[in-house]
Amino acid sequence: MPAAEEPGRQRKRGVELERAIKDATIAELACGGYGSVTIESVAARAQTGKGSIYRRWPTKQELVLDSLGDLLAGPLLGAVEMQLDDKISTRDAILTLVRRITKLMSGLGGDAMRSIMGESLRDEAFCGTFECDFFDPRKQVLIGLLERGVRRGEVRPEAVSVLVPEMLAGTLIHRVVVRRRPISDAELVELVDGFVMPAISPR
Amino acid sequence: MPAAEEPGRQRKRGVELERAIKDATIAELACGGYGSVTIESVAARAQTGKGSIYRRWPTKQELVLDSLGDLLAGPLLGAVEMQLDDKISTRDAILTLVRRITKLMSGLGGDAMRSIMGESLRDEAFCGTFECDFFDPRKQVLIGLLERGVRRGEVRPEAVSVLVPEMLAGTLIHRVVVRRRPISDAELVELVDGFVMPAISPR
DNA sequence: GCACTAGTGCACGTTTGCGTTCCTTATCCA
DNA sequence: TGGATAAGGAACGCAAACGTGCACTAGTGC
Incomplete structure (x- = not known):
């Protein structure tokens, strides 16, 4: 109007x-x-x-x-900062993060992410921007969680790998954003407990 | 011309x-x-x-x-059929599959997949078609591998889960197709040995 | 060789959308 | 209160693209 x-x-x-x-x-x-x-x-x-x-x-x-560009840097898909309680375990921190990402992607953040991915697929230059401005910072958050886990004796040092955030991001984004299929909390728990924790925990 | x-x-x-x-x-x-x-x-x-x-x-x-639609059903992104040597382990079969998917996505299949995903993100009805015609059949191939692994004693029965193919597909597609970043064979091995095998192997 | 079918190329009408221009109106501040 | 700045609305020129129509050409089969 x-x-x-x-x-x-x-x-x-x-x-x-x-x-x-x-x-x-x-x-x-x-x-x-x-x-x-x-x-x-x-x-x-x-x-x-x-x-x-x-x-x-x-x-x-x-x-x-x-x-x-604003969307990448804005509050809707904003930097996923986590203020960690000293007591929270690595497992619980990762699960909290994964739940938050899922909630974000299931709402307006999903539409936003579809817009960004659509442009990313269309425009290779923008794909690079997406990588630097969106993906890399979020990957670092999770790497930080893993490093904290090493200090706490909950994560094997050699398990601090970019494949952990890439696996989580890839699985969630593909499921919720691309295929538009909701993911249950039980499945999130299964993802963390069934895949991530065995991959990173001390043996 | x-x-x-x-x-x-x-x-x-x-x-x-x-x-x-x-x-x-x-x-x-x-x-x-x-x-x-x-x-x-x-x-x-x-x-x-x-x-x-x-x-x-x-x-x-x-x-x-x-x-x-033709692309979804055609040879370029065709049904990933695997004729399994009886002797091949579940681990080796999964790794072979993952290498094949990666090779496909890294070439013309990647361009094809970007086209499909672009349309899928744009058009919710097509998203459903993508799910039924592309994703579901390929997911079944890997579920079949897992079931074979159960019979061979290499996979825990309760580990036969849709999250296994979803995790692999999501991680690979997001990495290679969306973000256009090559993935090394070492990383593929790490993905299978570090994430999949711990998740499915008998304890 | 001819009739029929199918394909090519081009002109066309129409619609859509980009980007520009300009007049009128609203806002702000000294 | 008035000048300067900025915004809204509408018309415009232009280019691009969709979809149509038709004359001509190529291919096929009897």
Whole structure:
């Protein structure tokens, strides 16, 4: 609904307007991928005009990449920080992390992730951005958990491997985001207890 | 190069022409996703005319879906049949399968898979088709391996779980197809020996 | 050799969407 | 209060692409 159809409705300006435009872009992207995004539909959803968009981004492509970049760095798919209770075991910490990731991917984060993956599959350059800005930082969180586990005697030193986060991320993202199939808590427990813990625990 | 620009060049007909059109569609799809596919570029690549395409498929959408359907069932991503030597261990059989999947995904199969996943992310109905026609049959191959392992005493009965193929498929596809990062044979061995075998072996 | 079928190439109408321009209106601040 | 800045809306030119139609050409079989 264009703002001007509602006389007296306040216009967005500055950062607020940019936020609305980027959010609208992500929403349109989630609907049907890059090809289904039009500047007109983004403007309508953001309740703004195309001129305001073109004042900020010279092309549709740059708008999409900027919006996805914000998404990568934003709170919805944000850095998965964990404040660990000293007492929590490595197993419980990993399970908590996996539950959090799953919850995120099962909601709006799933749509967001589909948008990002769609662009990643389409655009090899963006694939590199996805790797650096999204995947690597999250991988480090889990590597950190494993290193903490080594210090606590709960993880074999040689088990600190990138395959642990890659296995967890790959399995969850493929299941929930790509195939759109919910995963139960029992399956998450089975994943951690059945695959991860035997792989990392002291023998 | 249009056929008629080369006088005397034989025109494709019937099934051969349809094959060429579908192959051209998949190739265009792999380049930049659904939005970048045009009927004109497909026709050019297949060395045919748009009329021949529209004689067979009423819309671009139906051409793309038909082509992806063929891909799902075709030799490139074909049913991963394994003729197992009676002597081969469950571990070696799984490793052989994983190496074969990886080799497939690292070549033209990777481009094909990106096309399919791109459409799957974009189109929820196609996602279901992907599940039934691609994922489920391949999952059964690995379940079959696990069941054979139970009979041979190499696999715990309760370890026959869909999470085994899902974990392997998710990890490999995410790593090689989505993130476009090669995986070494050493990492494949680590994946099987470090994660799968501890998860399924008798204790 | 001819009739029939099928394919190629090109022109076409139509629609869609990108990006631009400009006038009007709203907002902000001195 | 007024000037400066920014936003909204709509029209526009242009290019691209979908899908159609048709004349001409190639292939096939009797």
